[in-house]
Amino acid sequence: MASSAAYIFNDILDRHADVNHRKKCTRPIAAGTLDIRTASILCVLLIVFSLYLAYLLNTAFFLLIFGYFLLNGAYSLFLKKIPVLDVCILVSFFLSRLFAGSVVTGIILSTWLIFVASLVALFLGFCKRRQDLLLCFTEEQGEPYVRKYSPGFLNGVIFAIAPVIMGSYP
Structure with a gap:
């Protein structure tokens, strides 16, 4: 909801x-x-x-959901227009779901799970920005603020994160 x-x-x-x-x-x-x-x-x-x-x-769950709404509102209004910060906030949205599940169920999250979830979310976020940037160039579509990213930066981040994700699985 x-x-x-x-x-x-x-x-x-x-x-x-x-x-x-x-x-x-x-x-x-x-x-x-x-x-x-x-x-x-x-x-x-x-x-x-x-x-x-x-x-x-649960009070902790309430605070997580409340914080999620505040951050999501700020993201939708203006933070999504700031390169790199936008993807970091998207990562926090993924992680907030993980933490919410932990708070409600009482299951303690491992450091490894938080680390891998963060990396995968970063990877997906930067891949999405790369795709949006390609749309801006090829079809005159996409979000205008995505043009603040450079293809070289996005490729570099994606290619740096991918092997770390693969190496983080035992």
């Missing part, structure tokens, strides 16, 4: 850019099949219900 609320919030903010994107134009808000008012009400209900259920489950 929390992730759905965050995605709806982001889609509301990005709807004007998404209309012109070859894939994102089919999303309900960009396509106009879900109006802004309904999407906004749904987003608020999901946020309130998520926080309420999180509070009932």
Whole structure:
């Protein structure tokens, strides 16, 4: 529910850019099949219900979900436009799910799991930025802020992370 609320919030903010994107134009808000008012009400209900259920489950879980909403809001509003920080925040979203599961179940996460999950999330984040950058160059699509990345930087980071991921498996 929390992730759905965050995605709806982001889609509301990005709807004007998404209309012109070859894939994102089919999303309900960009396509106009879900109006802004309904999407906004749904987003608020999901946020309130998520926080309420999180509070009932566990105080630490509630704080994680609350922090997730705050960071996701800041990300959607302006942090996603800052290169490298945007991917680091995406990594934190992946890890927050891992930590939330740990808090609710009481299962202690190993350092190895956190390390590998961080590396995989970094890898996926930079691969996504590389793909977005290619779209900017080849199809005049993609997010304009992705142009702040250079292909050489993205390739270097991706090729540096990949062997570390492979080497981290026993």
